[in-house]
Amino acid sequence: MGKRVSVRRRHDPATEGEKFTDTVGVLASWDDGVLLITRKSGETVRIAESSLVAGKVVPAAPARRRGPSASYGELARAATRAWRPVESERLGEWELRAAAGFTRRANSVLPLGDPGMPLEAALDVVRRWYGDRGLPAYVQTATGAEGTQELLCAELERLGWVREVTAELWVGALAPVADLDEGAGVVLGREADEAWLARYQRKGVSEVALKVLGSGPSVWFATVPGAGGGAPAAIGRCVVDGRWAGFAAVEVDPALRRQGLATRVMAALARRALDEGASAAWLQVEAENAGAREMYAGMGFGAHHAYHHYRSV
Numbered sequence: 001m002g003k004r005v006s007v008r009r010r011h012d013p014a015t016e017g018e019k020f021t022d023t024v025g026v027l028a029s030w031d032d033g034v035l036l037i038t039r040k041s042g043e044t045v046r047i048a049e050s051s052l053v054a055g056k057v058v059p060a061a062p063a064r065r066r067g068p069s070a071s072y073g074e075l076a077r078a079a080t081r082a083w084r085p086v087e088s089e090r091l092g093e094w095e096l097r098a099a100a101g102f103t104r105r106a107n108s109v110l111p112l113g114d115p116g117m118p119l120e121a122a123l124d125v126v127r128r129w130y131g132d133r134g135l136p137a138y139v140q141t142a143t144g145a146e147g148t149q150e151l152l153c154a155e156l157e158r159l160g161w162v163r164e165v166t167a168e169l170w171v172g173a174l175a176p177v178a179d180l181d182e183g184a185g186v187v188l189g190r191e192a193d194e195a196w197l198a199r200y201q202r203k204g205v206s207e208v209a210l211k212v213l214g215s216g217p218s219v220w221f222a223t224v225p226g227a228g229g230g231a232p233a234a235i236g237r238c239v240v241d242g243r244w245a246g247f248a249a250v251e252v253d254p255a256l257r258r259q260g261l262a263t264r265v266m267a268a269l270a271r272r273a274l275d276e277g278a279s280a281a282w283l284q285v286e287a288e289n290a291g292a293r294e295m296y297a298g299m300g301f302g303a304h305h306a307y308h309h310y311r312s313v
Contacts, residue, residue: 001027002151006058007037009051020053028154036154040144042166042308044154068171068243068280072147072305073112075169075282080110082239082246084215086208089129092116096129100208104165104309108138111152119155127312137312142169145305153308161310167286172301174245174270174281180299181260183268187223196223198231199251213249217241220272222265226253234261238269245273247283262295 005027008020025039033049085097085106093113099106107130115122123139130137139156142148157163189196192213197205205213213219216239224234233256237249247269252261270281283301285292 003057007055008053009047026150028151038150038154042143042306072145078241078244081241082216086211098133099212102209102212104138106212107135108140110140139310142305142307148305156310162313163308163310165309167284168303168306169284170301171282171304174279176300178267178270178274181264181267183264186268189221192221195232196221196235199235222269224261234265236265236269240273240276240278243279245278245281
């Protein structure tokens, strides 16, 4: 239990193709003749004990060589410092976060450790805490790296929590991003002004949302002005925090995409982050956003871990 394993099983006799299938992941449970194995993607695979052919404990996945070395805990804490809620409370080593419903990240539990009580009791506290604020209860988990939460994912699913969103956190070296473009015409500022918000995908931003957007150790907003004084051609946000620069809200006018504007914005922000002492970068990208994944891979970023939001039902 809790170890990374490789399991081989027989296919159902009615299934065509390969006779055997191998599954690699964390053994979350083995009860009533069924194994639950959580893959690095967060997917939980149910395997009937009767179909087992072989299985063994295997070493942890080798450290990724692409991009800076970092633990899951270090990155999770950097990410939460870059997107702070307006209200938070500790439950043991868990952090309950709320921001009037503005984004799941700012309105979910970050469970980095032990809540100080049995899991089901802790989840009852979570439900009450969010219920008191008129919010759905979410728990943010991660999979696919050393120290992530495959076991917690399996337990949440067993208890009826539903996974709604999966994305990935990618990391990369900062200096190569700064070298991609000169960043000419990019205006940097400390606040999300009206022009920047005119391009931001979330409309009708509240005062709470502005507090979240402006939170972090050293926050910078980038704007490429639009033609004729209209909405900006492109925007971006970066939070500098020690060695890390976290990029977010990189958005481009749909009519001007594939013209290098996103690269220009990120390069300008990267140079500012380098000036403040950062050397590594992270960003979050949705699993189905093929265009963004292609662009970030071309900049030297690579996936570090997947993260998920589970909702109580």
